[in-house]
Amino acid sequence: MSARSKWLDVVRSPLGATALGLVILVALAAVFAPLIWGPQAEQVDPTAITQGPSAAHLLGTDSLGRDVLARVMVATQLSIILAVLAVIIGVVAGTLLGTAPSVLPRWAGRFIAGVVNIAVAFPGLLLALFFAVIFGVGTTGAVLAIGFAMAPGFARLTQTLSAGIAGRDFIAAARVAGVSRIRILIRHILPNIGEPLVVNATVGAGSALLAFAGLSFLGLGVQVPAYDWGRLLGEGLNRIYLNPAAAIGPAVAVVVAGLAFNMLGETAASVIGGRSARRRGRLPLTALSSAPVHAQAAGDEVVLLVDDLRVSFPGPDGWITPVRGVSFTISRGEAIGVVGESGSGKSLTALAVAQLIERPGRISAGQLEFCGTPLQEASERSVRHLLGTSMAMVFQDPMTSFNPTRRIGSQLAEAASEHQGITRRAAMDRAIDRLQAVRVPAAERRAKQYPHEFSGGMRQRAMIAMGLMNHPRLIIADEPTTALDVTVQRQVLQLLAGVRRDTDAAILLISHDIAVIAQTCDRVLVMYAGRIVEDLPAAHLHSHARHPYTRALLDVVPELDTDRSTPLKMIPGRPPAPGAFPVGCAFAARCPLATELCRERDPELVDDASGHRVACWHPVDGDQPAADAAIPAVTSALPIAQHEGATR
Template sequence: MSARTAWTGIVRSPLGITALSLVLLVTLAAIFAPIIWGAQAEQVNPTEITQGPSAAHLLGTDTLGRDVLARVLVATRLSVVLAVIAVIIGVVAGTLLGTAPSVLPRWIGRPIVGFVNIAVAFPGLLLALFFAVIFGVGSTGAVLAIGFAMAPQFARLTQTLSAAIAGRDFIDAARVAGVSRFRILIRHILPNIGEPLIVNATVSAGSALLAFAGLSFLGLGVQVPEYDWGRLLGEGLNRIYLNPASALGPAVAVVIAGLAFNLLGETAAAALGGRSGRRRHRLPALALPSAPRHAQVAGDDVVLLVDDLRVSFPTPSGWVTPVRGVSFTVSRGEAIGVVGESGSGKSLTALAAARLIERPGHVAAAQLDFCGTPLLTTSDRAVRSLLGTSLAMVFQDPMTSFNPTRRIGSQLAEAASEHQDITRKQAMDRAIERLQSVRVPAAARRARQYPHEFSGGMRQRAMIAMGLMNHPRLIIADEPTTALDVTVQRQVLQLLAGVRRDTDAAILLISHDIAVVAQTCDRVLVMYAGRIVEDLPAATLHTSARHPYTRALLDVVPELDADRDAPLKMIPGRPPAPGAFPAGCAFAARCPLATDVCRESDPELVTDTGGHRVACWNPVSGEATVPVAIATAAEEEETVLR
């Protein structure tokens, strides 16, 4: 649903029309009442002191003979203006507090989060009274008191909304491009949480009106000679037995204005609803394997070196390590495919290489070097500059890879302007050039469009173009063809191959489709249960695969001449959960070649003379027929039901 459609829905709903009418009425009174009734509200008439309602004075007069109705109408401007200013202060202060932890260092951000959590626990009116004592009596003090009293709730809202946006792929893409935290906050996070903040600010305007009326009623707000609804209400209550209407008038005005803002905010929230404190843990004991590791030796052409990579996350029952001891290298111009079932650790390995694993996740490795730079010990500023210029990522879902609130061209240009000393026009020209290089038609016009105006294939092309805005030495493609049809899949894979050929960039292709990897890559890494179980050349994948799991993945790929009436084949059983890895080989429960040693001890990744690595106690030769148990879909379903 577009913003225009959503706001049109507000106007068309009966509740929305009522809310807008009330808001319009209050706005007109705030603008024109002082002009029309200002003189009458200030006119003192000693002969008409404290009179009741009459044709001349519908709500009677006060102790100086001034018309109460005129004063109520004139007070609209000051009451509404002060409430709006207080809301603005609350939104700004709350947004700063809510976003500070994502920009400031962790040792500063954590106390801010704790302060917000404590402040939210106190009632807003109690905080307002507390701040009113600090800032002093008067309009200024009341505005600051109510504004800062509202800040904690907006800070909590901003934290929650920011956390939801921070996990999106386009945020990761901006981080990989080397965009600073502050620019990510300003350009990518805040525009995507603006609507909920505006809606809540509208609702809070009604609460601010009530709070102001309360402070003025208690004598802490507006002071003589100024007056607002709260002050008029206090004066009216002093003579309520003589003229009840003098108290009823400002009370009705507060209710109408508060109701108008609350109804408008609630209606907007309903219309837009269709669109839109962690505990400390000890780090896990990452024990090194007892057998010698097969560490990768860095060379001049090595782009990415990963040795004994482990990624862990805390859970209520302890630390879980879904990636455990992964080692491989990626050389210049090399294409490596990573395959395996869901949950095997493919994407986590890539995210760790791109420094995208956030706390409380923990990354450890004997070596994790990119272009000769150790990623785990180098400062964040240096790593951001390196990854922003030399690493590109193509994510699985092209729709979530772009910020929906910004045009495609500006997002591409940002990747270049962040690291190159060029003007905005030069960055935009480069973005158009890169869109043309990935064969996006009418690139200049397309650069001015938003992501939702692109098809899935075009968005993926634009994502590749974003990675080419600088000069990447490694392109990590995480399931880049999953959401695309077969024809577009082939085009995207051909495009990646062309980029590799033209720029000599290395490619790390993550996929579930072992056939695609075999056709497009030089080497294949087969992962299972957080480990690499086989590493072999793609050209000999079908003839030299030695691990039963690799053979099973190949056997379940349907052939073009297969019987269409026969059920599809599948590997029986399920991969183990990350927190429940068995003591021995993780594939033993599903492998027909498993022996007792397979169930007792986890095999090491052994390298043969040809560079082929395999982790299996019972590897098979390339010529032998592997009796891998393959179940049909019907058999698997029957097993699950049992």
């Protein structure tokens, strides 16, 4: 259903029809009332002072004999204009305050967030009175007072919405591409939070109208000779026992206009909410030497060097370290696969390498070098440029990998224009060329389409094309085939292999599918509980895997000739939570070979001098077939579906 059809359906509903009718009524009164009733509202009649309702004056007259009804109608224009101006000020100021922590230094962002949190705790009308004292009595002071009183609420809303968008994959992709914070804010975050801000601004207009009426009633708002509904209400209340209609008229006007704004906001929310719900041949194997990890791949160009990498986050009882002591290297043209269950630290390791761990998370390492540059010591600007030009990331969810409000071509072109200094036209031409390189049909037409117009496989191809906009030396593919059917999975994996072959780029492939890793990579890193427990050539995975956990992962993969009458084999128990790693080997509680030594001491990752590293006190015989050494099936264990649904 199109947005136009959705609007028509909502307008036909009782709520939508009432909201539309009230909005039209208020708009017509604001535009035409001064033209129709303007002279009558200003006509002074000494013979008709403070009269009650009559055929000539339906709401009576004021102290100068002016018609109250005419003045109520004429006051519509000024009342609506002032409320809209206050809302605009509140939205603009609130958006600036809400997005400031995203672009300012951390200390300044935390200070602004603290001020906003304090301001939100006070009632809006109390803040309006406070600002009215600061800005002074009068129309201008009242507009500024109400606008700034509304700003904290919009700032809090903007912070919340921005935090939800900032965690999306397309924001991470923009950071990897080296896009500046301000540009990410303007091009990616604000367009995605605009709709709820508009809805809340519409609802907020009703509150602003009421606040304005309150200030004018107290004598702090509109001053004579101008008048709005609040001023008329104050004048009517002074004579409420003589002529109640003089007070009821402006009060009804405030209520009707407030309902119009609030119901319009509810109508827009139902339309936008419905629309949002809908959007919703390989290179030779590279053998490792027996040297320490930082000296591995000698003689080859080391693209990525990771030594003793740790990622920590604050917890209620201290720091939690879900990635603890990961070490490996990747050479030019090499493909390394990372496998493991949910929570093993695979994706956190990749995000740490790409410098995408947000504060308060911490990254520490003995060495963390990319293309010879120490990432922990280099300046933020140089790291951003290096990662933007030499590293590409392909995320696991193709739907969230792109900004839904921008065309595919412009998102690809942004990566090139940001770092290569080329014109917009040249960047778009390169985007079309890269789409053609990843075999997207009708690339020129497709570049003008939005992400929702692409299928899942095409979005993943476009994501790979984005990584190729510059000249990447490392491609990090974080479960790139998740949620894709097997045919598209094969196409995406073949495409990555082709890119690797054509560009000599290294690939770090993260997957929960150990069979895919074995078929597409040169080396396999098996992770468990934040550590690498085995590192071996992919060609030796089925025949020489020595860690019981690796053997268990191999054994739970069903084969075509598996006996259907027997239950599927499973790994008993659950992986330990990141904040509750046990003493000793983390796999000991699930391992049938575990001894007291395993429960007391954590084994080191030891190289057997043949390029095979394993962290186990009782490694399995490397020549024993996997099926013979795997963990036996247990009916109370986790199902294989839960094992293969690994997250990060």
